[in-house]
Amino acid sequence: MFVVRWFRVIARLLNVACGQALPAEDEGRARRLQLAIAAMLLSLVFAVVWGVAVGVRVPGLAFANAYKVPVIIFLSSVFAVPAGLLTWKLSGAQCSATDLLLGFSTGVFSGTLVLAVLAPIVALYYESSWWAGPVLAQIAIAVALATGSVVLVRSVVKRAHGPRRSLTLSLVVLKVMQIAALLQLIALMSPILPEHTHADHGIDGFAHPIERP
């Protein structure tokens, strides 16, 4: 019964991700908040799958990633929410706060789902190729970020009850804050991938090649 309920929740979230309307019984405020929370909690499970997959070659890293990757994804989302909600309020965005939260968490859910479904392939390539594994892992991250952004925009815009332009600032702030937090959390928790990447040092990794004027 428990599993069936969660599968039903996943189906509902996928519908939201596809831009479909929620059924009437799920349109209540409490139910939408519950779906948003469920999306965040499910994304933790998907993050664990991804974390273990990229560390498959180094058992210690796989174990560490099982908690590091969920922490990174979860906290980067949590850190983005206050700024997003404040922008939503101040910009007078034409949608409810619960719709914004549901859209955001559905975006995180979809992004981590992309990581989870690509995890077996990434793990296989990490095991069998020296160069393709890391490349594939980074492509998967880019695809997941893009998916998360598209789903966020689509699901919030579909549920908006006014001009879509009023939502732009809130959505941009949410995404920028999430990526900014993601970058520094990766730096804090690195290594995630067995290889060195620019993201290992967070913003400093990207700033290092730049000389001061």
Added chain:
Amino acid sequence: MRFAAAIVALMLLAAPSARADATAPMTTRAASHEARVSHDEITWRSLYVGNAYYPGSGMTLLLDLAEPIVASLDAAGSPGVTPIVDGGAIVGFAIDADHVPSWSDGVALVLHAPRTGASEALLAPPLARGDVTSRIVVSGDDDLRFEPTAPQLERHVGYWAAASSREGERRACDEAIGERARLRLDEIPIYVTGAEASHGIRGHFTTSSERARPGIFFAAVLFVLVASGLGLAHLRLSGRARIEQAEAVLREEYGDSWGKPG
């Protein structure tokens, strides 16, 4: 007339030989000291720029250090430079002007000093004596940084400097060093003069993993708290969500008039 010309010619011929053993103090405008810290050693790459010009050749220039330092000079990396050692410590450098034709532009040297202390350390750069502003940059493996704890140094956005240090002096120092030692955006230099840091700079070395430790702890605690809070919120919302679902079913059954009085 012929006699006067002969005297001038003699003076010109005699001049270089007279200066062959001449020494002169080297007054420098600014200096850059880049420290690369390894497990047991600190390698200093120092550059003294904008040195006062003395005409002639065969001159030995003397650079006095603010404080004697225990280090060994890397001869390959320090062409034309000889350490002046007193009591086992380097107290200055003698620069052979003939070996370093561009000495007035800049004198470069490399020093190897032992690293003392794992975390707490006394950084002893080869600072020139006097009020010359020096720029110190420390780096090492695992993104090692040096954080001064010396009371005379204050932390500013993007650099450390003494309270008495003025912006114009720091800017002049950067301009004098110029392209020869460019600063990167993520490097935090320390600007000091020999007078301000005559006994070295006290502070501690930190690696990126050491700096991340409190952050990781904070992130882990926050994660557990927020995730369990959300889990609890999910459970507590179940009751209200069920009521909303029931209301939605009833509304579907009896239309929008359901629940309205009359």
